[in-house]
Amino acid sequence: MNKAQQQLIRLYLDNLQVRVTEMGYKQVLTDWRDLDYTPDYNKFYLICDGEGWLKIGDKEYAPKPGQWFLMPQGVKQSYSYTSGPRFTKYWCHFTAKVGENNLFNLLNLPVFLDSGGDGEPQRLFRELLSCEAGTTMTAPLLIKAAMMKLIAYYVEHAAASEAGVEPAAASMPLQAVIEYIHLNYDRNLTIDELAECAHLHPNYFIRVFKRHFGTAPIQYVNRKRIEEAKWLLTSTNLLLAEIGAKVGIPDVSYLSKLFKSSTGLSPTAYRLTHHPNNAP
Structure with missing residues (x-):
């Protein structure tokens, strides 16, 4: 696999x-x-x-x-x-x-x-x-x-x-989209771009993706970005602005808002809690 x-x-x-x-x-x-x-x-x-x-x-x-x-x-x-x-x-x-x-x-x-x-x-x-x-x-x-x-x-x-x-074989077009997201989440991905990857009309692509996965395409992209941000916060000493640039959310304020909405912690609090250098 x-x-x-x-x-x-x-x-x-x-x-x-x-x-x-x-x-x-x-x-x-x-x-x-x-x-x-x-x-x-x-x-x-x-x-x-x-x-x-x-x-x-x-x-x-x-x-x-x-x-x-x-x-x-x-x-x-x-x-x-x-x-x-x-x-x-x-x-x-x-x-x-x-x-x-x-x-x-x-x-x-x-x-x-x-x-x-x-x-x-x-x-x-x-x-x-x-x-x-x-x-x-x-x-x-x-x-x-x-x-x-x-x-x-x-x-x-x-x-x-x-x-x-x-x-299942029926998942292949959407599997290609997931793979594309994982290779390009650090860019400003658009619905048109993802829909083209699946060879579907953008409006139809949104419906198919949500029906298939229970979440919208952009929500999934942001989830992937937050997962990468969590990893960078706990494995590096990069500044939040540097992390934002690496995960495709260069706006630090928006990254902080999205991160807290997803995890319940600010990026700083998450790092203080999970970074091995901060362990007691």
């Missing part, structure tokens, strides 16, 4: 919104069977015991204990028990949106992982289920946090697998 692809995936995950609709842990019932349906939600199945049958798209699977399956929203699928012991599994139904897009349409991920005896997936599912049982007003936040951990584990371990992780 090249650097541009990594940055694109990080952008997707940074703007991810999740919602869990159902979850559980149990042995499936004798009527656990549905054929050729297309759900409007994603599913995770972590197989703990037993046997059964799944079909995702045009591929069939006989999941084994320890395997963790992803069944994406909008993909035709089937499932059924078989003649042997029925599955016992952790499971959840959830949405995972980046802008208006399902995360798993934006990333090419394997449809299952082998946990290989790692007990962490089961622990993460138990954490999710314990949040559902919570009665505090913060329970919805805890459920979302637990779901984020599950997705993070799946994506991270998928990336380390032989199949790997990469942005």
Whole structure:
């Protein structure tokens, strides 16, 4: 995976919104069977015991204990028990949106992982289920946090697998824009320039970018500039005006305003807090 692809995936995950609709842990019932349906939600199945049958798209699977399956929203699928012991599994139904897009349409991920005896997936599912049982007003936040951990584990371990992780082909024009921004953020980038990079009309480009990433193009450019400014503040002794020139915001007053809006600290306070020379 090249650097541009990594940055694109990080952008997707940074703007991810999740919602869990159902979850559980149990042995499936004798009527656990549905054929050729297309759900409007994603599913995770972590197989703990037993046997059964799944079909995702045009591929069939006989999941084994320890395997963790992803069944994406909008993909035709089937499932059924078989003649042997029925599955016992952790499971959840959830949405995972980046802008208006399902995360798993934006990333090419394997449809299952082998946990290989790692007990962490089961622990993460138990954490999710314990949040559902919570009665505090913060329970919805805890459920979302637990779901984020599950997705993070799946994506991270998928990336380390032989199949790997990469942005979907449909992302290629926008991937080119992200790469262009990362090479040219120190200049006065315009919407027309970025739209031309994606071969789209400027007005349409703005809509596509925001629908795809959940943020506007110029907001993303400024986010990149602030990230670079943070790095320069903590790794160099450059003056703020010098940093502004390097990150494409030569107006020191505007840089300070944008920096504080993003981090809650002025550039000076950020440096005093994070620069290693200022450590106690």
